Amino acid sequence: MTADAPDPIAIDVGEVLQRSVTSLHSSLITRPTGRAVRMAIETQLRGAGTLSVSLIDFSEVGIIDYSCADEVVAKLLKQYLADERQDALFVFRGVREPHLLQVEGVLQRQKLAAVVETAPSQFTLVGTFSDQERQVWDRLEAKRAINADAVDQIAPDRSGVMALESLVERGLVFRSSKSGSFHALSQLVAHLM
Amino acid sequence: MDQSSIDEFLDEVVQFKGERVLFDARHLRWVDPNGMVGLLLAGSVAGETLGMRPRIELPDNADVQGYLGRMGFYSHAQKVFECEEDTSGAVSRASDVLLEITAINTNHDVHEIVDQVQGRASAMLTSKLGYPSSSVIPFSVMLSEVCQNIIEHADGPGWVAAQAYNWAKRLGRFVIVISVMDRGRGFKGSLSDEHSARYGDRWSDSTALEAAFLQGLTRFADPGRGQGLQQIRKQVRKWSGLISARSGTARISQVPEWDDSLPMVDGMAPLPGTQISITLPAVVGP
Numbered sequence: 001m002t003a004d005a006p007d008p009i010a011i012d013v014g015e016v017l018q019r020s021v022t023s024l025h026s027s028l029i030t031r032p033t034g035r036a037v038r039m040a041i042e043t044q045l046r047g048a049g050t051l052s053v054s055l056i057d058f059s060e061v062g063i064i065d066y067s068c069a070d071e072v073v074a075k076l077l078k079q080y081l082a083d084e085r086q087d088a089l090f091v092f093r094g095v096r097e098p099h100l101l102q103v104e105g106v107l108q109r110q111k112l113a114a115v116v117e118t119a120p121s122q123f124t125l126v127g128t129f130s131d132q133e134r135q136v137w138d139r140l141e142a143k144r145a146i147n148a149d150a151v152d153q154i155a156p157d158r159s160g161v162m163a164l165e166s167l168v169e170r171g172l173v174f175r176s177s178k179s180g181s182f183h184a185l186s187q188l189v190a191h192l193m
Numbered sequence: 194m195d196q197s198s199i200d201e202f203l204d205e206v207v208q209f210k211g212e213r214v215l216f217d218a219r220h221l222r223w224v225d226p227n228g229m230v231g232l233l234l235a236g237s238v239a240g241e242t243l244g245m246r247p248r249i250e251l252p253d254n255a256d257v258q259g260y261l262g263r264m265g266f267y268s269h270a271q272k273v274f275e276c277e278e279d280t281s282g283a284v285s286r287a288s289d290v291l292l293e294i295t296a297i298n299t300n301h302d303v304h305e306i307v308d309q310v311q312g313r314a315s316a317m318l319t320s321k322l323g324y325p326s327s328s329v330i331p332f333s334v335m336l337s338e339v340c341q342n343i344i345e346h347a348d349g350p351g352w353v354a355a356q357a358y359n360w361a362k363r364l365g366r367f368v369i370v371i372s373v374m375d376r377g378r379g380f381k382g383s384l385s386d387e388h389s390a391r392y393g394d395r396w397s398d399s400t401a402l403e404a405a406f407l408q409g410l411t412r413f414a415d416p417g418r419g420q421g422l423q424q425i426r427k428q429v430r431k432w433s434g435l436i437s438a439r440s441g442t443a444r445i446s447q448v449p450e451w452d453d454s455l456p457m458v459d460g461m462a463p464l465p466g467t468q469i470s471i472t473l474p475a476v477v478g479p
Contacts, residue, residue, distance in 0.1 A: 027307055029337040030300040031345065063307065063330055065337040066424050070417040098330035102424075109420050
């Protein structure tokens, strides 16, 4: 990992749900519940370093509906992407089949994309992205990280390089500001899993 | 009394001009969740208009009485109507009852409904409809979204009920019927401030329904809003179901091949609120 690597943070949404919603309900449903959970996550992130990569874990969540997925996933991403500092990156863990449709739906609605673990240690891009972005992301995911001078291995032509730039801007790939190396987000949170 | 007859009944209630009203249900021989929730809505609308609770004569058919009891109708009726005490006594939950009539006033109610329905839905969706066991999650999500519609957009009280039964004559297979009704401000009322100007003279209950139901328009500027109904429609289509929403004078439906409802019906009486009905049929065997 590079010296300027983001601070890794693990956030268990199931635990946040129990803590932030004053009830015994285990489902991540209704907009106010989603809002409460997102705000609790944001509070946790405020204590992080200047740059962070968060592993948002849905493994213990039974049901997530569209309203909650919009509040917890789409709004969280949108907020940090809109921030000029872009100081937070996210990986969503435990987004199994029962959650995937809802997460995918809310991301596509707002033309967002996220790095999501859909099965143990199996990461994929979910949401809206181009074919080029998907190809470049897949190649980087397979290699885990690549030095700046070896970028052509994952982005062999101009459109590939543009796709890589776009992935960085969209918070789907981390680029070290010191070395210029590119890192798959899954690699940055691997030790948290 | 079911989806096919509910509009006519509700129109009559809205257009009633008298000072006192009696809901005579003595000769009721059949009532589904749309009929039961519709009856509560009708009583509530009449009570609001008259300034007093209307009277209801309960069904004298023992089967209908028992069914209303199993669905928890009487306890809700006591709050809406002047009626006799529930004489049916405590009844055990029937295997066909997916969700007893439940009032929706807060998000907490939605949590309760979804928590409560999961165990029963799992058994019913697989055994009666032949859906995979994994369908309980999309079903619960759909129920959550349709109930939240009341809290987020209606600004008024509402009820939900769901039941499985055999549509032997009509379809030759089992169905699950979900009914969600409120007497809030309806789609037109919810959308008017933000969207009516764009429609000009064309703004009506039917255009508001089209905007919300087909295009996902909401009164919120937030682009994340308005996807609940869209996703419900998508899921219902996937299961070859029927979804229909009435608001004010119009009803819009997403009609599967097995049903002959009109996609849009307009010119009904101005009923307050929104009434949504979902019918999910069993899968047809190979």
